[in-house]
Amino acid sequence: xxxxxxxxxxxxxxxxxxxxxxxxxxxxxxxxxxxxxxxxxxxxxxxxxxxxxxxxxxxxxxxxxxxxxxxxxxxxxxxxxxxxxxxx
Amino acid sequence: xxxxxxxxxxxxxxxxxxxxxxxxxxxxxxxxxxxxxxxxxxxxxxxxxxxxxxxxxxxxxxxxxxxxxxxxxxxxxxxxxxxxxxxxxxxxxxxxxxxxxxxxxxxxxxxxxxxxxxxxxxxxxxxxxxxxxxxxxxxxxxxxxxxxxxxxxxxxxxxxxxxxxxxxxxxxxxxxxxxxxxxxxxxxxxxxxxxxxxxxxxxxxxxxxxxxxxxxxxxxxxxxxxxxxxxxxxxxxxxxxxxxxxxxxxxxxxxxxxxxxxxxxxxxxxxxxxxxxxxxxxxxxxxxxxxxxxxxxxxxxxxxxxxxxxxxxxxxxxxxxxxxxxxxxxxxxxxxxxxxxxxxxxxxxxxxxxxxxxxxxxxxxxxxxxxxxxxxxxxxxxxxxxxxxxxxxxxxxxxxxxxxxxxxxxxxxxxxxxxxxxxxxxxxxxxxxxxxxxxxxxxxxxxxxxxxxxxxxxxxxxxxxxxxxxxxxx
Ligand code: FES
Numbered sequence: 347x348x349x350x351x352x353x354x355x356x357x358x359x360x361x362x363x364x365x366x367x368x369x370x371x372x373x374x375x376x377x378x379x380x381x382x383x384x385x386x387x388x389x390x391x392x393x394x395x396x397x398x399x400x401x402x403x404x405x406x407x408x409x410x411x412x413x414x415x416x417x418x419x420x421x422x423x424x425x426x427x428x429x430x431x432x433x434x
Numbered sequence: 435x436x437x438x439x440x441x442x443x444x445x446x447x448x449x450x451x452x453x454x455x456x457x458x459x460x461x462x463x464x465x466x467x468x469x470x471x472x473x474x475x476x477x478x479x480x481x482x483x484x485x486x487x488x489x490x491x492x493x494x495x496x497x498x499x500x501x502x503x504x505x506x507x508x509x510x511x512x513x514x515x516x517x518x519x520x521x522x523x524x525x526x527x528x529x530x531x532x533x534x535x536x537x538x539x540x541x542x543x544x545x546x547x548x549x550x551x552x553x554x555x556x557x558x559x560x561x562x563x564x565x566x567x568x569x570x571x572x573x574x575x576x577x578x579x580x581x582x583x584x585x586x587x588x589x590x591x592x593x594x595x596x597x598x599x600x601x602x603x604x605x606x607x608x609x610x611x612x613x614x615x616x617x618x619x620x621x622x623x624x625x626x627x628x629x630x631x632x633x634x635x636x637x638x639x640x641x642x643x644x645x646x647x648x649x650x651x652x653x654x655x656x657x658x659x660x661x662x663x664x665x666x667x668x669x670x671x672x673x674x675x676x677x678x679x680x681x682x683x684x685x686x687x688x689x690x691x692x693x694x695x696x697x698x699x700x701x702x703x704x705x706x707x708x709x710x711x712x713x714x715x716x717x718x719x720x721x722x723x724x725x726x727x728x729x730x731x732x733x734x735x736x737x738x739x740x741x742x743x744x745x746x747x748x749x750x751x752x753x754x755x756x757x758x759x760x761x762x763x764x765x766x767x768x769x770x771x772x773x774x775x776x777x778x779x780x781x782x783x784x785x786x787x788x789x790x791x792x793x794x795x796x797x798x799x800x801x802x803x804x805x806x807x808x809x810x811x812x813x814x815x816x817x818x819x820x821x822x823x824x825x826x827x828x829x830x831x832x833x834x835x836x837x838x839x840x841x842x843x844x845x846x847x848x849x850x851x852x853x854x855x856x857x858x859x860x861x862x863x864x865x866x867x868x869x870x871x872x873x874x875x876x877x878x879x880x881x882x883x884x885x886x887x888x889x890x891x892x893x894x895x896x897x898x899x900x901x902x903x904x905x906x907x908x
Contacts, residue, residue: 363799367892
């Protein structure tokens with residue numbers, strides 16, 4: 347079976363206050379064709395907030411890659427990219 | 435706040451840095467560096483014209499965070515650090531008045547209707563033919579609007595088959611339900627305190643984040659540090675805000691050093707009981723209807739604008755006031771801090787109650803983040819007896835009416851005013867004239883209620899769901 351794309355959404359207090367709450371709605375905004383190919387989980391602080399001053403919260407990760415200033419649209423694009431890259 | 439808004443995020447980032455420095459004991463020495471960190475020299479692309487303007491805006495925000503009013507006449511040589519001593523010595527609560535950061539206000543051009551280059555100069559020409567002011571003419575095959583005669587009625591925009599006419603509003607003026615904000619001769623927004631009902635809609639609407647309210651953050655942190663008995667009173671809307679159960683929020687807030695943390699939902703239950711009683715009495719005396727009084731922006735609306743409504747407004751104290759009295763029966767010496775999503779509560783707290791300070795959810799969030807308190811890791815072992823779904827339900831539109839109906843199962847014929855849009859303003863005005871189809875009117879100035887207040891941090895949909903989930907659990 348195909349390996350699923352793993353999405354982690356930070357639910358740390360910092361990310362949440364900085365606009366992360368919207369990401370709770372990611373699952374229902376996923377296009378139908380993506381729904382079965384993605385695993386979404388909430389996670390405590392992903393550690394990105396302390397590592398780089400240039401990257402801004404809210405944070406999420408897609409297959410381990412950091413997405414900063416994450417929004418639903420940004421995450422969906424990143425998921426699509428991961429799926430495409432997986433084909434090569 | 436319903437969507438992610440860059441101006442809001444920068445503001446929150448500044449608040450976070452401010453509280454962090456405070457807790458590290460470095461506020462005095464490093465506060466003036468915050469603008470340089472937010473807008474550094476090599477900034478790739480400043481959003482405003484240049485980094486120096488951005489830094490000036492940050493300076494003003496910091497001064498506002500210290501509880502100092504931003505006014506056109508303030509001393510421009512004073513840095514944020516120069517104000518710390520004033521904030522430190524201050525005993526009184528900073529006032530609730532909203533301020534405009536002049537440097538941030540972009541002096542948006544006056545509201546106007548503009549014909550874009552999508553106008554094809556069609557044969558129908560409905561814009562010109564339907565304009566009630568004859569403000570439109572066709573020049574070189576394209577529509578043109580005469581700004582002197584146009585009254586921005588919007589008919590041309592609605593009838594254009596190509597959507598070629600747009601309206602460029604002034605966001606703050608458009609958002610204000612009571613015309614309290616307008617431009618001075620330099621085009622900068624000015625607020626009329628006599629008209630302002632502190633609903634906070636301009637704060638959210640301004641794309642430049644130019645409207646600010648003096649914060650009580652410094653005063654609260656200082657009072658805790660000075661060993662005062664500071665008690666936090668969390669508004670019911672808090673349940674939808676931080677993505678964890680209420681128990682964890684309460685444990686986390688306690689960690690900040692508050693002597694105790696209570697729910698305003700406790701006071702809300704008292705308000706509901708008392709208000710139900712009052713309603714019954716009024717009905718027996720032959721009153722046509724009664725309106726709620728827990729939304730402070732609505733109460734100011736009735737006081738300042740629709741004075742006809744005043745006799746219909748319930749005189750039952752708000753949940754905040756009753757919670758404060760309840761807290762003080764056991765802790766008469768407490769300094770009480772209301773924590774909520776509301777801008778107008780500051781006005782109510784300062785002018786009409788014994789509540790000393792008000793924090794909003796953004797500010798509380800900043801305190802938690804800066805102290806490294808992860809809410810999801812907090813204990814659930816706290817005693818939250820006292821409030822139930824009736825009181826907690828006050829956080830959303832319909833919740834107060836539901837509470838009254840629980841107390842009085844029959845005879846209540848409610849009207850819900852959910853948000854202060856134009857139709858609801860008209861409805862309230864005609865109620866003032868005695869025209870009301872119900873006998874109990876619940877008014878909330880924020881659409882959806884307090885869960886969607888101007889200082890909420892959670893997406894409204896998420897907040898509503900979380901609140902519903904929690905209410906059902908109990
Ligand atoms: S709180 Fe989200 S990455 Fe640390």
